[in-house]
Amino acid sequence: MDRTQEEIYEIFRVCLLAGKIMLMSGAETYRVEDTMSRIAASCGFDESHSFVTPTAIVFSIDGMELTKLIRISERSTDLRKVDLVNSISRSMSSKTLTVQDAHKRLKEIEAENLAYPLWLQFLAAAISSGCFVIIFLGKWIDFLPGCIAGGIGFLCTDYLHRTIRIRFFAEFIASIVIGLIAYSMILIGVGQQIDKIIIGAVMPLVPGLAITNALRDLMAGHLFSGVSKGAEAFLTSFAIGSGIAIVLTIF
Known part of the structure; x- marks a missing residue:
């Protein structure tokens, strides 16, 4: 050569x-x-x-x-x-x-591993979940349950992504965990509005970047990639919704 x-x-x-x-x-x-x-x-x-x-x-x-x-x-x-x-x-x-x-x-x-340490990601997910509870017109009594459910749900997602290489499984299990925690908080009287707690807690799991990239690829004329990422975002959202639906159906 x-x-x-x-x-x-x-x-x-x-x-x-x-x-x-x-x-x-x-x-x-x-x-x-x-x-x-x-x-x-x-x-x-x-x-x-x-x-x-x-x-x-x-x-x-x-x-x-x-x-x-x-x-x-x-x-x-x-x-x-x-x-x-x-x-x-x-x-x-x-x-x-x-x-x-x-x-x-x-x-x-x-x-290089440029990601933030796991404890900081957990803290950010927990605080953002509580803030989303307030944004969606929840009461301040639901702030702490939202933080707890969102933080534990994020940790569950991260752990399952590392250990089980099955697409959408981590989000599905994490949403079930979030639903169970939210329901438990209501039972012990810590929270009042289970819907607001769940909505705030699942926000860190929502595939916002995938949805944004799908739309930007579609607008740039990359139809194949846009549709593929859109389908991935839809399936992720479906997995999250399915997990929450199972908990609400059972309890």
Whole structure:
């Protein structure tokens, strides 16, 4: 393999790695495609083509026989990584970052764990759940039950996502746990409005980012990705609603 081929392979690796990090971190598909095209253009390849779906990335460059595909099996929400990859893309476009340095930095970003610690995520989920109870016209006596149900429901979701690789199962079980906690709070007299407690507690589980990305992809003309993410958001919402419905039906 001569030097030119090595450089081309390096550009392919940088483009695909940048797209992989962004897609796994919750970026919209049109943003992933745009970033990959900008990186390729900064390296002198103005005519590049990428096809991004929620589960795969295909990338090629005009005049090159090489076409690469990578699979995406896990996705989460880490907008900090999306921002860092965007920064690298801008640096390459302004010629202040070489391909080799960009690849090294992308590997570091991929390996980094930029998520907030679990205790802070739990605290944020609990407080936001209580605040949503008040936003939805609940009483202040329901604030603490909303915090407890929302925080425990979030922990349950996080634990099940780590241990059981079944789509939508974690949200389903977590919503049942939230329903049981809300009902228990009403029984012991800590809360008064079970509907407001449940609504506030399930808000951290609602797939807001997936819904937003689906709409933005649809508006950008990426119909396949938009419909796919919309279906994922619908099934997640259905799992949450099913869990709550089971609890309310039984009790």
